[in-house]
Amino acid sequence: MTPRVLKETLEEWAQEARVPRDLADRALRRRGRRRFAAFLAPALATGIVVLAVMLVVPWLRAAGPAPVRPAVSSSGAPLRQVIPLRPADDPPVKVTFDERSRGGVLTDTRDSPPKKMIAAGRVGVSAYWIWHPRATADGETLDRTWYLLDQVTLRYEKTDWGYLDVAPGLRYAAVLEKELPVRRIGIFHMETRRVLAWIPVDQPVAAVAWSPDGTRLVATAYAENPDRRSDDSAQCPPSDGGGTDTAGAVAGPRRWSMRTSRTGFYVVDVATATAGEFRAIDPCVVDNMNTRRDFRWSDDGTLLYERSIVQGQPDVFYDVEGNRHAAPADYLAKESKAGLSPNGRLLAGRDGLPTAVTERATGKVVGRQRVLQLLAWADDDHLVALGCAGTCRNEFNNGLVLVSVDGAKTVQLSANRKNTTKPGSWEPVFTLR
Incomplete structure (x- = not known):
């Protein structure tokens, strides 16, 4: 302990x-x-x-989630249910190579998928999922098997959840049951391994994402399982574009046909275990060929956005009421999952061997790294990246590495995956420690 x-x-x-x-x-x-x-x-x-x-x-024989006792007033009347959320500690500032310290480097280079916790500096692999396609009568469904970090043993344990996300601090997970979409969201305590409460929603949801401060969730609603590929979902035909959106930006042409059953989102207040009003969102705003169109939080937690898959087409932002909103001033500069360094001085460059890090103020390249993708900042001088095995002859044979900004030092964090395009490959989820 x-x-x-x-x-x-x-x-x-x-x-x-x-x-x-x-x-x-x-x-x-x-x-x-x-x-x-x-x-x-x-x-x-x-x-x-x-x-x-x-x-x-x-x-000893009690089964199932631990119920949350409803709070009562002095008169005995029930009050709104409250989850006693403990705020996340500030993440470690520096990478250390003492695994006993909070920012210590933890590796599992023997097991694939990993069994022991993987972490470096301010980020850790809080969970991962393994994917397998499953044939259905009208198409194919992508099934996910989720593995979640056990905070007591520091090992990954197989779960029965259909989807999950972990809050900053690695203390709580938001979980959805199998057979997506579902009509309730669970708040799971990662140390006691108990569901603290179930939060009901009227519209079924199939994805959840924690806000940066760990107090709210955005739950993306779908009419059917977004991981099921069929011809029955709503189709968005190509358009000529034109007109303006609610943020005053000119709407560009939609060049891609897309099918999705996404209907909108909820913003959930976790401490009170309540979902806000359902916000219906047009599924045909952004070019995207994926049936799964989950909403995410902006870095400061004030806005939500959905990604575009077309290079040069910006992501589309919304406020928490569901209104279109201009993108944050620094967001369009992002070219990778890692984005800005913790101190805001450096910018991780786009995917592709080699990658590069630039100084945000001047655009000067301050380092190049022999890796495929820059995934997350471990501290201001190191990043967690996707490194290729051997001489990089096959980009799909890769694993997690810790790399310095100047590219001079690389530490293997996970075993290499043999082929990430084949079923059975594992996909990591990164969370602030």
């Missing part, structure tokens, strides 16, 4: 007026950690174990 996990667990227990229902689970899960005694006084450790033994018998 890490000191942070121990401290937060004890604080959480102390804040509860009654004995928590999952206390036995918490105690039993932590008994397996050999470092437990190093951080607890013997008397306190003994007391917790004895209490766990006393409490475990009545609850």
